[in-house]
Amino acid sequence: MATIIKPIVTEKQTALTDKFNKYGFRVDKSANKLEIKKAIEEMYNVTVVGVNTSILPGKNKTRYTKGGIINGSTSSYKKAIVTLKEGDKIDFYSNI
Numbered sequence: 001m002a003t004i005i006k007p008i009v010t011e012k013q014t015a016l017t018d019k020f021n022k023y024g025f026r027v028d029k030s031a032n033k034l035e036i037k038k039a040i041e042e043m044y045n046v047t048v049v050g051v052n053t054s055i056l057p058g059k060n061k062t063r064y065t066k067g068g069i070i071n072g073s074t075s076s077y078k079k080a081i082v083t084l085k086e087g088d089k090i091d092f093y094s095n096i
Helices: 011-020 033-044
Strands: 004-008 022-027 048-056 060-065 068-073 077-084
Touching: 004 033, 011 022, 022 033, 033 048, 033 077
Parallel strands: none
Antiparallel strands: 004 022, 022 077, 048 077, 060 068
């Protein structure tokens, strides 16, 4: 089971990273804080101080097309905000 799905790289999350050394990740819904902490420490070789999680609900979406109205929804997901030890950093762009 892959605990970490992908990092969240948005403008708001980048501001948190620069100011408070907090990184955001999209994680598996069944993962708990201890599993997330262990996975981050193994994957990036950093020391995790704290983990905050939240489950974000899906949103209803509507598109207007030539064929008519199409209704759908996005899926819900779990987000983890990870605080690292002072001085530690994660570089997401190192192996591009």
